[in-house]
Amino acid sequence: MIYYVSANAPREGNGSKEMPFRRINDAARIAVPGDEVIVAPGIYREYVNPVNAGTEEKRITYRSEKPLGAVITGAELLTGWKKVKGTTWTARVNNGIFGTYNPYKEVVCGDWYFSPVIRHTGSVYLNDAAMYECSSLEECEAGKPDPHAWTQDEAKYLWYTEQDGEETVLYANFHGKDPNKQKVEISVRRNCFMPDKTGIGYITVSGFLITKAATTWAPPAAYQDGMIGPHWSRGWIIEDCEVSNSRCCGISLGKYLDPENDMYFFHKKVKSPTQMERDAVCRGQYHGWLKEKVGGHIIRRCNVHHCEQTGIVGRMGGVFSTIEDCHIHHICNSQQLGGAETAGIKLHAAIDVTIRRNHIHNCIMGVWLDWEAQGARVSQNLMHDNCRPEGREQARGAMFSTDIFVEVGHGPTLIDNNVLMSPVSITIPSEGIACVHNLILGGFSLINSGVDSVVNGQREPRYTPYHIRHRTEVAGFMTILHGDDRIYNNLFIQAYPIQDKERKPTDAEYQTVGTAPFDIFPTYEEWFAPFVPGAKPDMGALAKVHFGHLPVWVEGNAYFNGATVCKHEKHKLLDKRSKVTIALEEKDGKYSLKTNVYAKLKNFKDGIICTETLGKAFEPEQRFENPDGTDIVFDRDYFGNHRGTETIPGPFASAEDAEKILY
Numbered sequence: 130m131i132y133y134v135s136a137n138a139p140r141e142g143n144g145s146k147e148m149p150f151r152r153i154n155d156a157a158r159i160a161v162p163g164d165e166v167i168v169a170p171g172i173y174r175e176y177v178n179p180v181n182a183g184t185e186e187k188r189i190t191y192r193s194e195k196p197l198g199a200v201i202t203g204a205e206l207l208t209g210w211k212k213v214k215g216t217t218w219t220a221r222v223n224n225g226i227f228g229t230y231n232p233y234k235e236v237v238c239g240d241w242y243f244s245p246v247i248r249h250t251g252s253v254y255l256n257d258a259a260m261y262e263c264s265s266l267e268e269c270e271a272g273k274p275d276p277h278a279w280t281q282d283e284a285k286y287l288w289y290t291e292q293d294g295e296e297t298v299l300y301a302n303f304h305g306k307d308p309n310k311q312k313v314e315i316s317v318r319r320n321c322f323m324p325d326k327t328g329i330g331y332i333t334v335s336g337f338l339i340t341k342a343a344t345t346w347a348p349p350a351a352y353q354d355g356m357i358g359p360h361w362s363r364g365w366i367i368e369d370c371e372v373s374n375s376r377c378c379g380i381s382l383g384k385y386l387d388p389e390n391d392m393y394f395f396h397k398k399v400k401s402p403t404q405m406e407r408d409a410v411c412r413g414q415y416h417g418w419l420k421e422k423v424g425g426h427i428i429r430r431c432n433v434h435h436c437e438q439t440g441i442v443g444r445m446g447g448v449f450s451t452i453e454d455c456h457i458h459h460i461c462n463s464q465q466l467g468g469a470e471t472a473g474i475k476l477h478a479a480i481d482v483t484i485r486r487n488h489i490h491n492c493i494m495g496v497w498l499d500w501e502a503q504g505a506r507v508s509q510n511l512m513h514d515n516c517r518p519e520g521r522e523q524a525r526g527a528m529f530s531t532d533i534f535v536e537v538g539h540g541p542t543l544i545d546n547n548v549l550m551s552p553v554s555i556t557i558p559s560e561g562i563a564c565v566h567n568l569i570l571g572g573f574s575l576i577n578s579g580v581d582s583v584v585n586g587q588r589e590p591r592y593t594p595y596h597i598r599h600r601t602e603v604a605g606f607m608t609i610l611h612g613d614d615r616i617y618n619n620l621f622i623q624a625y626p627i628q629d630k631e632r633k634p635t636d637a638e639y640q641t642v643g644t645a646p647f648d649i650f651p652t653y654e655e656w657f658a659p660f661v662p663g664a665k666p667d668m669g670a671l672a673k674v675h676f677g678h679l680p681v682w683v684e685g686n687a688y689f690n691g692a693t694v695c696k697h698e699k700h701k702l703l704d705k706r707s708k709v710t711i712a713l714e715e716k717d718g719k720y721s722l723k724t725n726v727y728a729k730l731k732n733f734k735d736g737i738i739c740t741e742t743l744g745k746a747f748e749p750e751q752r753f754e755n756p757d758g759t760d761i762v763f764d765r766d767y768f769g770n771h772r773g774t775e776t777i778p779g780p781f782a783s784a785e786d787a788e789k790i791l792y
Contacts, residue, residue, distance in 0.1 A: 130164045132156040136171030153177045153191065153201065153322075162187035168337070170198030174205060177322040183331035185364060191322075193336035197371055203318035203342030203356065204254060210308040213300065217270045218308050222297045222315070230319050232343035233290045233297040237377065237466055239392045240348040240402055244467035244526030250343045252376050253288040253301055254314045257340075259374055259435065260286040260301060261463060272302045277524035279462040279491075279517065316343040316376065322357040327385050328422075330362035336369045344377040348470055349444035349477045349499070350402075350409040351392045353383025361385035361446050365426045375436040377466070382426055382443030382450060382476070387412055403591055406500065410478070410594050410603065413445050418601050424448035424480075433457045433473075437466045440492070444477040448601055449756065451483045456792075461493040467526030472497035472534070473515070479505040481599055481756040488720070488792040490514045495532040495551070500593050502538040502559075503749055504756060506545070509767050509780070511720065511792045513550035513713055529637035531556040532571065537580055537609055539595040540746030541753045546767045546780040548722075548791060550713055552625045552640050560613040560679055561746030563753050565738050565763055568779045569642065570624035570711065576646040577678070578635035580609045595749040599756060604749060612650040612679030613747045618735045618763075620779030621692035622709050622726060643693030647681045652697050656680040679747050685735040687778040689726060702733040702778070713791075720792045727777075727784035734775045738763040767791070 133149035134156055141155075142148030149169065150156050156166040157179045168191065183189035193199035205226065210218040224231055232251030237244075253260045261284050263269050274284030288301040299315065301308065321339045339357050347353035356372060358381030359365040372379040390409055394402040417423065423446055433440040433455060440457045443450075457473040473492035476482060481504035488511045489495040495515040498505055516530040517523065531553040535542050540561015547567045549555065554571035555564065558579030582589045590608035597604050623642040632639045634646030659674050683695040687702040689709040694701060711724035740760040743753040755761055764772045767780040768789065781787040 132160060132164065132166045133169070134166060135169035136173050137169065157191075160189045162189060162331075165190045165192065168193050168199040170195045172200045172202060174202055176203070176318045176320055177201060179324045179329050179332060182329045182362065185331055188331045188333050188366075190333040190335065191337075192333075196336045196369060197338045199336070200338040200340065201321045202340050203321050204314035204316045204340070207299070207313050207315050208309060210301075210313070214270055216272060216304050217300055217302045219298065219300045221293075222299065224295050224297055226317055230343075231297065232316060232319070232376075233299075234292065235343075235345065237346050238395065239346040239351060240394045240405070241469040242346050242348070242467075242526070243469070244465070244524070248465055249290060250319070250345055250376050251290070252316045252341070252343065252374070253299060254316075254341055254374065255286055255303065255306070255308070256312050257374070258283060258286075259437075259463070260288045261465060263287045263289050265289065266300055269300050269302050272304060275463070275465065277464040277522060277527070279464065279521060284463070314341060316341050319343050319345065320354055320356060323354065323381070324360045324362070327361040329360065331364040332359070333366040333368070334370065335366070338371045340372070341374045342376065344375045346466070346468070346470070347378045347381060347383060347438060347442050348392070348468075349384065350390055350405050351384065352386035353378065353381045353442055353444055353446075355379055355381025355383070355442060358382060359426060359446070361423060363421075363423055363425050366429070367431060368427070368429045369431065371432040372440070373433070373435045375438075377436070377438035378442040379433045379436040379439065380428060380431070380441045382424075382441065382447030384409070384444040384446055385416065387416065407592070407594070407606070409444070414601070414603065418445055420449060420600055423601075424450055426450040428452045429454050431455045434459045435462075436460055437463055438471055439473070439475040441474045442470065442476070447476050447482060448478060448480040449482070451485070452487065453483070453485045455487045457487060457489045457492065459491045461527075462491065464524035464527050467524055467528065469528065471528050475499070477501065480596060480601060481505070483508070483756070485509050487511075493528055493530055494534055497534040497536070498538065498542065499536045500538060501596065502535055502540070502542040503596055503751065504541060504599060506543040507533060507547065508543070508545050510547045512547065515551040516553070529553075531574065531638070535559045535562055537591055537593045539593070539607065539609070539748035540613065541743075541749070541751050543753055543761075545763060546765075548767065548780055550624070553638050556637065557614070558609065560609055560611055561748065563615040563617070563743050564619055565615070565617045566766070566778070566780050567619045569619055569621050572639045572641050573634060573644070573646050574637055574639040576634040577611045577649060579637070580611075598749065598751045599758065607748050610676065610679050612681050614647065614650075614681045615743050616644055616647065616681070616683045616686065616695070617738050617742070618685040618776070618778045619687075620726065621686060621688045622711055623690035623692045624711055641693060643688055644683050644686065644695035644698065645693030647683060647695045647697070650678045650681040653680040653682065685778060687730060687733060689729065702730065704729055719790045721790050722787055724787065727787055730777055733777065735778055736775060737772060
C-alpha cells in the first residue's frame with residue numbers, strides 16, 4: 130500500500146494520491162509492513178510517532194518525494210514581537226501549545242552533565258540559526274557574545290525566558306533586525322520522528338530535512354532521545370536526510386527508558402556514575418539487549434550539523450550498525466552545554482559498529498567510542514578542525530578535543546585508512562586498539578591514563594565489560610591494563626606548533642605527534658616471558674604481570690617534522706632533515722590535500738597488514754576481523770584502491786591517490 134501526504138493539500142484526506150493526508154503522523158498510525166509513505170514538499174510541524182514495525186522482508190518506508198523537500202520540524206513560527214529596549218524584543222506564548230512538555234520550563238541537566246544547570250531544552254531560532262540562551266534579562270539586553278562560543282558573530286544573538294502564570298515570556302536581542310520581518314521560530318516538540326514505544330523496527334526514513342527539536346540531555350544510562358531515532362529496535366535505515374539544530378542530539382540510536390536506572394546518579398547520588406553504567410549493561414541484558422532484537426541500523430549519506438550535544442548518540446542500541454558517507458559538522462560549538470557526552474558521533478557499546486567514509490569536522494570531538502567498542506571499526510574518514518578555534522578557551526563543563534576518542538574499551542577496535550588532521554588525533558585510555566594506514570597530524574593522548582581514580586587515598590579501578598565475540602552477552606568485566614595496541618604503516622607529521630610544552634602523553638590534548646608515548650609498554654616477547662610453556666603457574670608471582678601493562682606492536686611507520694618514534698620500532702622511516710608541508714584545501718565544497726610528503730618517502734615500502742598480523746585483543750580474545758568473523762586484509766586504501774603486494778605508509782596506495790578529492 131502506498132500512502133500520500135501533502136502539507137499543502139486543500140483539506141485532510143484519506144491518504145490516497147487524489148486526497149493525501151496533511152500530516153505524516155496520520156500515515157504513521159496505520160502503515161504496516163510493506164507500506165510506503167510518500168511525502169510531498171512542504172513544512173510539517175508535527176511529531177511523527179510510528180505505531181507499527183516493519184519486518185526484515187517487508188520494511189515500512191517513509192520517503193520525501195523531493196530530496197530534502199519535506200521538512201519535519203519541532204518548531205513553530207513566533208510572531209507579534211514587541212520592542213522592549215534598544216535591540217531587545219519580547220513575545221508571549223500560551224503554554225497550552227506545549228502540552229505536558231514545556232521546553233521553557235525543562236532545563237538541560239542529568240548524569241554526566243558538567244555545565245551550569247541554567248539552559249532550557251527549548252531554543253529560539255533566527256532565520257534557521259539557533260540563538261544563544263542567557264540567564265538574565267540584563268545579559269540579554271547587553272547583547273555581548275559568550276566568550277567561549279566558537280562563532281562569536283552568531284553568539285551575539287541572545288534570548289532569555291521567564292514564566293508568567295500560564296504563559297512563557299521570551300526576550301530576544303536581534304541586534305537591529307526586526308523579528309516581525311524575519312523568520313523567528315521556537316522549538317515546541319521534543320522529537321520529530323521517533324516512536325514512543327520500543328521494538329518498532331525495520332523502518333526506512335529517506336530524504337527528509339529534520340530540524341529544531343527541544344531534545345533533552347542524553348546520558349548513557351538514561352533514556353536517550355533525539356530528533357529522529359529507532360528507540361531500542363532493530364533494522365532502521367536513515368538515509369539522505371539533513372538533521373540539524375537539535376538542542377541536544379540529532380540522531381539517537383540510544384537507550385530505552387529504564388525507570389529504575391534513569392538519571393540514577395543525578396537523582397539518587399548513592400551509587401557512583403560508573404557503577405550505574407555497569408548496572409545499565411546488565412539490566413539491558415534482562416530487558417532484551419540481544420543481536421536479534423536491537424541494533425543493526427544503517428545511517429548513510431546524511432548531513433548532520435549544528436546540534437549542541439551530539440550529531441549521533443547511542444548507548445547499546447546502536448550495536449551492529451553502520452554509519453557511512455555522512456557529513457557531520459559543527460557539533461557542540463556554542464559551548465553552552467557541556468559534559469561527558471559531546472561529539473560528532475558518541476556511542477557507548479559500539480559492538481561491531483562500522484563508521485566509514487564520513488567527513489567529520491568542526492566538532493568538539495569527532496568520534497567518541499565509550500566502553501565496549503568491541504569489533505568497532507573507524508575507517509576511511511576525513512576528520513579535521515575538531516578542536517576549539519585558536520584563542521577560544523574551554524568553557525566550564527566542556528570536554529577536551531580530539532578526532533577519535535576510544536575510552537575504557539578492551540578492543541578489538543580498529544582505526545584504519547583515515548585522514549586525521551586535528552591537533553589531537555587519537556585519544557585512547559583503552560587497550561586493544563589497532564591503528565593501521567592513517568595520516569596523523571596530531572598527538573596521541575591519555576596514554577596510560579584517564580581510567581582509574583584515587584578516592585579516599587586508594588585506587589578505584591574502573592571495571593568495564595567485554596562480550597562474547599560478535600554478540601551482546603557479557604563475557605566478563607576488567608579494568609584497563611593499557612597497551613595491547615598495534616600501530617602499523619601510519620604516516621606521522623608534526624603539523625601544528627605545540628601550544629603547551631608541559632603537557633604529557635597522560636594528559637588530554639597532548640599535541641606532540643608520534644609513537645614515543647608507547648615506550649612505556651613491553652614488547653610481546655618481554656610480556657610473554659613469564660608465561661612461556663613450562664613456567665610455574667604461581668598465582669602470587671604472576672599477579673604483578675596479570676595487572677601490569679600489556680605489550681604493543683609498532684612497525685612500518687614514517688615520521689616527519691620532529692614526530693617522535695617508539696623505541697620498539699625497527700622498520701620505520703625517520704626523516705629529521707626534511708621540512709614537510711601539508712594543508713587541506715577547500716574549493717567549491719570539495720576537499721583535497723596539498724603536500725610534499727610523498728616525495729620524501731622515496732623508496733620506503735611496507736608490507737600488507739592483515740588480521741593474522743594484528744592477532745587478538747587480549748581481554749575478549751577476539752581477532753581484529755570483520756563482524757561476520759572473516760579476515761581483513763588491508764589491501765584497499767582510503768578510496769578503495771588496491772595496494773598490491775607492498776605499499777607505502779598512510780591511507781593512500783600511491784602518491785597520485787593523495788592528490789585526489791578526499792570528500
